[in-house]
Amino acid sequence: MKVWIDRVGGVSWRRWGAPVFVVVLGAALTACVPAEKPGAVQVTTQALPGVNFASYRTYDWVKPGLRVADPSGLSELERRDWSIRTAVDEELRARGMVVRSNQPSLLVDYQIDFKFKQTESFQDYREYRELGGKDEMSKANVFGYEEATLSIVLIDPQTGAPSWRGMARGVAYESELPAARLREAIRQIFLQMPLSQ
DSSP states (O other), X not given: OOOSOSEETTEEHHHHHHHHHHHHHHHHHHHHSOOOOTTOOEEEEEEOTTOOGGGXXXXXXXXXXXXXXXGGGSOHHHHHHHHHHHHHHHXXXXXXXEEOSSSOSEEEEEEEEEEEEOOOSHHHHHHHHHTTOOSOHHHHHHTOEEEEEEXXXXXXXXXXXXXXXXXXXXXXXXXXXXHHHHHHHHHHHHHTOOSOO
């Protein structure tokens, strides 16, 4: 195959053409991927069919959490737990629910998982950007990134079955999820919670 230019920057194209082409193509493809707003998350929810969410008026947490007004003296894990519980409490209160430890109509629990990933294809990189990733394609491939998944589940204490589950996935940097980002992810999860069915 004849190359239309023999020299680029004093270097023979025939000798270095493939790497230069890959770098140029990578930069062009990166430019095609839309820049998502920082902190973007992907939210999915599931509701048990036939559940009337209007009948749930009280809730309590499956596991007790720390009850402190100021989280500044807490460890990173304790601050994360405090932030999640505070945001969930605010969302449930906004829907008319109140905390009641004696026979609540719902039990609340959450789990957060971190998974190391790398972008091995253009599709992987597109998903990475959609989940709030900010790095270039090559960096996300070589160094990888952590994906965080926050799951919130509302359990019917009468049956022990989940009535509703909401999940948010997003890119986390060094296992770090700032309180504002957690709060926004939880807000987006609860936007999809049905009030009645």
